[in-house]
Amino acid sequence: NAGVMQNPRHLVRRRGQEARLRCSPMKGHSHVYWYRQLPEEGLKFMVYLQKENIIDESGMPKERFSAEFPKEGPSILRIQQVVRGDSAAYFCASSPPGPGWVNYGYTFGSGTRLTVV
Amino acid sequence: DAKTTQPPSMDCAEGRAANLPCNHSTISGNEYVYWYRQIHSQGPQYIIHGLKNNETNEMASLIITEDRKSSTLILPHATLRDTAVYYCIVAKSGSARQLTFGSGTQLTVLP
Numbered sequence: 001n002a003g004v005m006q007n008p009r010h011l012v013r014r015r016g017q018e019a020r021l022r023c024s025p026m027k028g029h030s031h032v033y034w035y036r037q038l039p040e041e042g043l044k045f046m047v048y049l050q051k052e053n054i055i056d057e058s059g060m061p062k063e064r065f066s067a068e069f070p071k072e073g074p075s076i077l078r079i080q081q082v083v084r085g086d087s088a089a090y091f092c093a094s095s096p097p098g099p100g101w102v103n104y105g106y107t108f109g110s111g112t113r114l115t116v117v
Numbered sequence: 118d119a120k121t122t123q124p125p126s127m128d129c130a131e132g133r134a135a136n137l138p139c140n141h142s143t144i145s146g147n148e149y150v151y152w153y154r155q156i157h158s159q160g161p162q163y164i165i166h167g168l169k170n171n172e173t174n175e176m177a178s179l180i181i182t183e184d185r186k187s188s189t190l191i192l193p194h195a196t197l198r199d200t201a202v203y204y205c206i207v208a209k210s211g212s213a214r215q216l217t218f219g220s221g222t223q224l225t226v227l228p
Contacts, residue, residue: 004160033215042204043161045215056215091160095214105151105163106216 004029004094004109005074012115019079019086021112025094032075033093033106034067043091049075050097082116089113121205126223129199135192137222139205142186148209150181151216152190154201161204161218164190195226 005024013019025032034046048056049069060067064082069075079086093106122140129135141150151166165172165179167188172179178191192199202221208214 031214035218042220043155043218045217048214059215089158093161105153105166106161107163108160110160111158 004092004107006090006092006109006112008112009110010113010115012117013082014117015083016081019082019114021077021079021090021092021114022074023077023092023094023109024074025092026107028096029094029107030097031095032069033095034075034077035091035093035108037089037091037111039088046077079114082114084116087114087116121207121219123203123205123219123222125220126225128225128227129192129195131197131226131228132194135195135199135224135226137190137192137203137205137224138187139190140187141205141207144185144207145209148207150179150185150188151206151208152177152179153204153206153216153218154199155204155221156198156201164203195224197226197228200224200226 004026007022030051032049035043036046037043045059047060047067051069052071064080066078089111091108091111093108095106149166149168152164153161154164155161165174165177167179167181181188202223204218204221206216208216
C-alpha cells in the first residue's frame with residue numbers, strides 16, 4: 001500500500017514562474033491537506049480539500065496560491081509568479097473519510113522542496 | 118484548538134527511555150492529544166494519540182494525566198534514529214481537521 005506520494009521532490013523555479021506541486025493521497029483516503037515549512041520554521045497549515053471541494057483554505061496566502069483536488073488525479077498546489085519568499089518545503093497529508101479520521105492520524109508525504117532563484 | 122507547551126530540546130542516552138513532556142492546560146473534553154515527529158527534512162510521522170486513557174503501540178507509549186492538562190510521550194528504548202523534532206498537538210474531531218504544529222521538542226539521542 002503506497003503512502004502519500006508527492007512530486008517532484010525538488011523543484012527549482014525562477015522568480016515570476018509558476019510552480020505546480022502534486023500530491024497523490026493514500027489509497028482509500030479522500031481528504032488532502034497541504035502544509036508549508038519555511039526554512040528553520042515549523043509547519044503551517046495551508047488548505048484542506050476533499051474531492052472537488054475546498055473545505056478550509058484559511059492558511060492560504062490571499063494571492064498567487066491556489067489548490068485543487070479533482071475527481072480524477074492528484075491534488076495540485078499551484079503557486080503563480082513565485083518569489084524568493086516562497087522557497088520552502090511543501091508537505092501534503094491525507095486521511096480517510098468520515099469521523100474515524102481522529103483514530104488514525106494523518107499520513108504525510110516526503111514533501112516538495114521548492115527553491116526560487 | 119488548545120495551545121501546547123513543550124521544552125525546546127532534550128537529550129537522551131541511546132538505549133534509555135526518552136520521556137517527552139507536553140503541557141496542554143486549556144484542553145477541552147472533546148480534544149485529542151496527538152504526537153508526531155519529524156526526522157530531519159522528512160515529512161512528519163504520526164506516532165500515537167489519545168483522548169483520556171494511556172495508550173501504547175509499537176512505537177511509543179502516551180501517558181495522559183487524569184485532569185488531561187499534560188501528557189508524556191515515552192520512547193522506551195531510544196535509538197539514534199529517534200533523533201527528531203517531536204510535536205505534541207491537540208485537535209478535536211469534527212469538520213475542522215487542520216493540525217496546528219508548534220515548535221516541538223528537538224530530541225537528540227546520544228551514543
